[in-house]
Amino acid sequence: MKPPRIQPSSRLKDVKYEIRGPLAKRASELEKAGYEIIKLNIGNPGAFGFRAPETMRLAMIENLREADAYCYQKGIFPAREAVVMQQQTRGVVDVTADDVFMGNGVSELILFCLSALLEAGDEVLIPSPDYPLWTAATILHSGKAVHYPCHPEKDFIPDPEEIRSLITERTRAIVVINPNNPTGAVYPLETLKEIARIAEEHRLLVFSDEIYDQVTFDSAEHTPMATLVKKTLCATFGGLSKVYRACGFRVGWVSFSGEKGGAREYLQALELLASLRLCSNVPGQWAVQTALGGKQSIADLTRPGGRLWKTRQAILDAVAISPFLLTHAPMGAMYAFIGVRTDKLPHFNDQKFALELLERKHVLVAPGTSFNVPYHNYFRVTLLPDWETMREVFVRINELLMEQYHESPGAHQEAVSADHSTTGADHSHDPAGHEQASPTEEPHGERQED
Ligand SMILES: Cc1ncc(COP(=O)(O)O)c(C=O)c1O
Numbered sequence: 001m002k003p004p005r006i007q008p009s010s011r012l013k014d015v016k017y018e019i020r021g022p023l024a025k026r027a028s029e030l031e032k033a034g035y036e037i038i039k040l041n042i043g044n045p046g047a048f049g050f051r052a053p054e055t056m057r058l059a060m061i062e063n064l065r066e067a068d069a070y071c072y073q074k075g076i077f078p079a080r081e082a083v084v085m086q087q088q089t090r091g092v093v094d095v096t097a098d099d100v101f102m103g104n105g106v107s108e109l110i111l112f113c114l115s116a117l118l119e120a121g122d123e124v125l126i127p128s129p130d131y132p133l134w135t136a137a138t139i140l141h142s143g144k145a146v147h148y149p150c151h152p153e154k155d156f157i158p159d160p161e162e163i164r165s166l167i168t169e170r171t172r173a174i175v176v177i178n179p180n181n182p183t184g185a186v187y188p189l190e191t192l193k194e195i196a197r198i199a200e201e202h203r204l205l206v207f208s209d210e211i212y213d214q215v216t217f218d219s220a221e222h223t224p225m226a227t228l229v230k231k232t233l234c235a236t237f238g239g240l241s242k243v244y245r246a247c248g249f250r251v252g253w254v255s256f257s258g259e260k261g262g263a264r265e266y267l268q269a270l271e272l273l274a275s276l277r278l279c280s281n282v283p284g285q286w287a288v289q290t291a292l293g294g295k296q297s298i299a300d301l302t303r304p305g306g307r308l309w310k311t312r313q314a315i316l317d318a319v320a321i322s323p324f325l326l327t328h329a330p331m332g333a334m335y336a337f338i339g340v341r342t343d344k345l346p347h348f349n350d351q352k353f354a355l356e357l358l359e360r361k362h363v364l365v366a367p368g369t370s371f372n373v374p375y376h377n378y379f380r381v382t383l384l385p386d387w388e389t390m391r392e393v394f395v396r397i398n399e400l401l402m403e404q405y406h407e408s409p410g411a412h413q414e415a416v417s418a419d420h421s422t423t424g425a426d427h428s429h430d431p432a433g434h435e436q437a438s439p440t441e442e443p444h445g446e447r448q449e450d
Helices: 022-032 054-062 077-089 105-117 133-140 160-165 189-201 261-276 288-292 298-302 307-320 350-361 387-407 413-424
Strands: 100-103 123-128 144-149 171-177 205-209 233-239 252-258 325-327 335-340 378-382
Touching: 022 350, 054 288, 077 100, 077 233, 077 252, 077 288, 100 105, 100 261, 105 133, 105 205, 105 233, 105 252, 105 261, 123 133, 133 144, 144 160, 160 189, 171 189, 189 205, 233 261, 298 307, 307 325, 307 335, 307 387, 325 387, 350 378, 350 387
Parallel strands: 123 144, 123 171, 171 205, 205 233
Antiparallel strands: 100 252, 233 252, 325 335, 335 378
């Protein structure tokens, strides 16, 4: 007898999260077959040797005895109060511990916040490109993801008027991801003010995903959305995963500020959802107070000469000498969203490229279309490896692009070699002090070939 066919719910039909999809599976298969794969598809600091600050671990160990029981559904008081104090130091004074929910990562709270809000067909304005959980969670809860474009030619900064033009009577909320994953954009104050004004005018709930709030480079300054949104409800998301390099602790939070008068039932619905899962990981919550107070060690990694800064610089240097690549210097977060010049490679396809890069060069990147963009000439890498590894990665990327270029029909070979000879030889502006490898040089290292 045939086994019964178990069909998944049709609700999941359009739900996607390709960052951990078929490409990542193929990478695991290659690893099992003995290949060493450089995996740049996920922003998981611990996987690249980053450690959470030791004091956070100590805070957790010291309090383990207090962590056997379920806690209050919204989270332990010291953790929620630490979030309140952080908000106060940023000038957001209308948040109390009652307005803070702790969750198993921001991921869980994104699901709760949309689940508690949406009726079938309700629309949520989400950036494109986006962190794809926002789109997936909207669709999962029968909502409609309406993407507002953050154009590459505008350095991925959204145009508030374009956002306004997408609002309908079904629009319920607007998602802002700042600093942005995947683009690394950090939005200017004026843009945020205008988005806040639009949300207030149209009584939209603002979901501000600020999980990378302290991961900024050079002159970039992050403005918390909660300082700008007063006349509508603002939900600010933060967590331990990125700034504190503790993804595995599974601790995130959402705090509510702004106009809470009309939101009582919504917040009660959220509390109901929080109760259904009883509580979030208790040991991890004990690290929050320690994390949020005092010196913020992330600054050592992002300042000039810091590890994240150096890797970002290695990318900028590699792109500058590549005849095929375009980039927009990431000003925050942990990623670079890199474009491929379609004048040089008109048939470039991000999915096909990512698969070939994996199979032929043993590097895993996330294709741009995984982030809900309509164009096919971008890919994302995380800034988490050390700069030497990143330099090697870009040697391999450029090799593959050169191979694709030679394989592509009607390649304008002279144009490329001319560009290459003028840009490829110039290693003089290498602020990280690295010796540059030329884009066509053979890669170093002991990588196995197919
Ligand atoms: C923009 C953004 N939001 C939320 C998350 C989820 O973080 P976590 O569930 O680890 O708190 C991520 C993870 O990469 C992210 O990039």
